Amino acid sequence: MMKATQYLSRFAIVIAVMFSSCSKDDDIEHPNTTNNINLSNTKDWTVAAQHAQPKTQGNLGGSFETQAFNMQSPNELRWYLWFKHMSGYQDPIEIILSNQNTVAVGNTGTDFRPIKTIYVGDTWETHIPFSNTYNIAVFKNNQNININLYDHNASTIRRLQASEDGLLNNSEAIGTNTVSHYHYGTGQWKTNTFFATSFVSVRYNNRTYVINLNKNTSQDGIGIYSETDNQVIGSQGQIRYPMNAENHLNISPVGFILHSTQYGDNVFVAIDAYGNKFEVYRINLTNFTIQKVLDENKVGTYSQYANDIDAEGNLYTVENRIENQTSHFSIRKYKTTGGNEVILKEADLKEHTQIHALKYFNGKLHAAVVYRQENPKNWMDNTYHMQIINYQ
Numbered sequence: 001m002m003k004a005t006q007y008l009s010r011f012a013i014v015i016a017v018m019f020s021s022c023s024k025d026d027d028i029e030h031p032n033t034t035n036n037i038n039l040s041n042t043k044d045w046t047v048a049a050q051h052a053q054p055k056t057q058g059n060l061g062g063s064f065e066t067q068a069f070n071m072q073s074p075n076e077l078r079w080y081l082w083f084k085h086m087s088g089y090q091d092p093i094e095i096i097l098s099n100q101n102t103v104a105v106g107n108t109g110t111d112f113r114p115i116k117t118i119y120v121g122d123t124w125e126t127h128i129p130f131s132n133t134y135n136i137a138v139f140k141n142n143q144n145i146n147i148n149l150y151d152h153n154a155s156t157i158r159r160l161q162a163s164e165d166g167l168l169n170n171s172e173a174i175g176t177n178t179v180s181h182y183h184y185g186t187g188q189w190k191t192n193t194f195f196a197t198s199f200v201s202v203r204y205n206n207r208t209y210v211i212n213l214n215k216n217t218s219q220d221g222i223g224i225y226s227e228t229d230n231q232v233i234g235s236q237g238q239i240r241y242p243m244n245a246e247n248h249l250n251i252s253p254v255g256f257i258l259h260s261t262q263y264g265d266n267v268f269v270a271i272d273a274y275g276n277k278f279e280v281y282r283i284n285l286t287n288f289t290i291q292k293v294l295d296e297n298k299v300g301t302y303s304q305y306a307n308d309i310d311a312e313g314n315l316y317t318v319e320n321r322i323e324n325q326t327s328h329f330s331i332r333k334y335k336t337t338g339g340n341e342v343i344l345k346e347a348d349l350k351e352h353t354q355i356h357a358l359k360y361f362n363g364k365l366h367a368a369v370v371y372r373q374e375n376p377k378n379w380m381d382n383t384y385h386m387q388i389i390n391y392q
Contacts, residue, residue, distance in 0.1 A: 039371050039387050042348040048366065049079075049095055049103040049388040057380050060085040064093075064384050069357035069368050070162070073118035075099045077361045079368050079388060080114055089130065097388055099362040113139065115162045119184045126167065128160065136160065138167070140184075147182055147189075154189035155180045163203035170201055178240070181208050193232075194225045194243040200260040202267055204285045210243060211269050211283055215254035222269070222281055223248035224288050246288040255279070259307040259315075261360065268293075268309040278334055280313050296334045305329075308358040308365065312336055316365055318355045321346070329355040331367060343391055365391040 036050045053064070062085030072078040075098055082092040092112055096104040115126035127137040136157055138145045148154070155178045159170040167182040179201040180191040196212035203209070210225040225243035232240050255273035262268075265285040273279045280294035293313035306318040315334040319342075320327050331344035344367065349355075353371040360366070367389050375381035 036387075037350075037371075037373070037385055039350045039353050039369055039385060040344075040348055040389055041350070042344070044392055045344060045348065045367075045389045046392060047387055048101065048390045049097045049105075051093070051095055051105045051386045053091070053093060053384045053386065055083060055091070055382050055384055057085070057382060060087055062086070063372070064091075064370055064386070066356035066368055066370075067112075067114040068116070069359050069366075071359075071361065072096070072116045076118070077359060077366060077388070078116060079357075079386070080108070080116070081356070081368075081370075081386070082112060093386070095386065095388065097361075097366075111137075115160065115167070117162050117164070117166075117184070119165055122184070124184050126160070126162075138182075145187075147187070154182070155191050161201070165203060165206070168201050168203065168208070170199070174198075179208060179210060190227075190241060191239065192225075192227055192241045192243045194245075198257050200257060200267075200269065202260075202262050202285075204262070204265055208243075209267075209285055211260065211267055213254060213257055213269075213271070219248060220254050221249050221251040222271075222283075222290060224283055224285075224290065226285075226288075247290055249281075249290040258304070259309060261309040263311045266311075268313050270294075270307065270309055270315050272298075272304075278315055278317075280309060280315050280334075280336070282313055294334060294336045296338070296340060299332060299340060301330075302332070306355060306357045308360050310360040310365065316343075316358050316360075318358060318367075320355075326352070327354065329353065331355065331358070331365075367391075 036052050062083055064081050065084045066081045068078060068080040077097045079095040083090045092108045094106050094108045111127050113125035113127045117124045123141055125139045129135055138147045157169055158172045161168050166184045169180040171178045174197050177196050178191050178193050180189050182189050192208055194210055197214050199210050199212040201210050208227040212223050214220055224246040226246050228241055228244050230242055253274045255271045258270040258272045260267060260269045267283045269281050271279045276298050278296050278298055279292060282291045282293050294315055301319045301321050302317055303320045305320050308316050313336045317332050319330045319332055328346040330342055330346045332340055333343050334340045350371055353369050355367050355369050357368040369387050369389060371385045373383045
């Protein structure tokens with residue numbers, strides 16, 4: 001199961017433009033309230049979950065930032081966010097939407113656990129320190145677990161992501177790379193090695209796979225590596241398992257990996273390609289086929305803000321147009337059948353509403369949107385409206 005957002009590279013999704021002041025239409029007698037307001041005005045999108053969070057802000061300002069918008073189990077979509085200001089982080093909030101449309105909202109404590117997975121009925125969470133991203137703490141049912149990171153079977157924490165049965169730690173090298181998997185069931189690390197200039201890693205059927213993208217090499221293109229049990233012991237006792245190359249498709253010139261999403265044994269990888277194009281490839285982990293399913297020209301207003309891919313290979317991108325220092329958000333769909341369309345227009349959103357993340361879940365595209373409602377009598381008195389909306 002690919003945890004979409006979206007990897008936690010550098011463990012933050014940066015909010016590029018601060019919220020602007022609200023108009024007089026938002027002025028109410030007591031604006032710091034938990035009453036929800038309408039953020040979208042189109043029948044094509046409906047509210048699946050909502051939460052209003054009062055927040056008194058000091059001189060440091062700040063805003064709520066999304067850290068995870070992904071599935072913590074096959075049946076649950078998790079939205080995890082916290083308040084960030086100039087000198088720190090506060091108020092982590094978790095919003096859970098089930099595939100039965102039930103909603104749970106809670107404050108998740110003070111130690112910030114952006115990675116969360118339900119595995120065989122147990123809840124696994126990972127705390128990543130802000131000051132040192134090379135150390136992590138893992139909790140099983142809220143009990144700290146010693147994961148023995150620095151034994152010979154693990155590599156230094158670089159880019160960490162959740163998998164359906166554990167954690168995947170990916171190196172950030174250009175050339176020889178590693179992906180280390182920590183298994184929740186066995187409590188063991190296993191480190192696989194392979195060559196790539198960029199890559200994504202996934203788990204399927206108790207194995208680790210890598211989709212690699214190589215450029216400026218003799219093997220430019222996209223390929224598949226699979227986990228092996230061919231153990232190699234290094235000069236300092238490191239235990240590594242070289243991966244097996246299963247297939248390769250020549251691409252020239254090679255672009256950049258934009259996003260990836262997994263559905264069972266199919267992994268979709270979107271590439272920001274040369275020639276002002278988006279490409280999406282479907283890689284099957286059972287028969288190792290690689291097939292291009294989308295090849296479309298980019299629209300000029302595109303910005304790398306948030307993306308997702310549905311189970312057919314259609315690509316969704318968040319567009320952020322800035323005018324007069326104000327952000328205007330929309331969502332565009334690039335179709336495998338050809339062409340593209342805006343499925344959430346700028347005019348469909350309440351002005352100053354931001355789109356933080358996208359996730360295709362339970363057969364629908366979901367968007368995480370946030371709006372800051374100010375008190376016109378006290379600029380430090382705000383209510384943040386957080387809603388999950390889905391496309392009908």
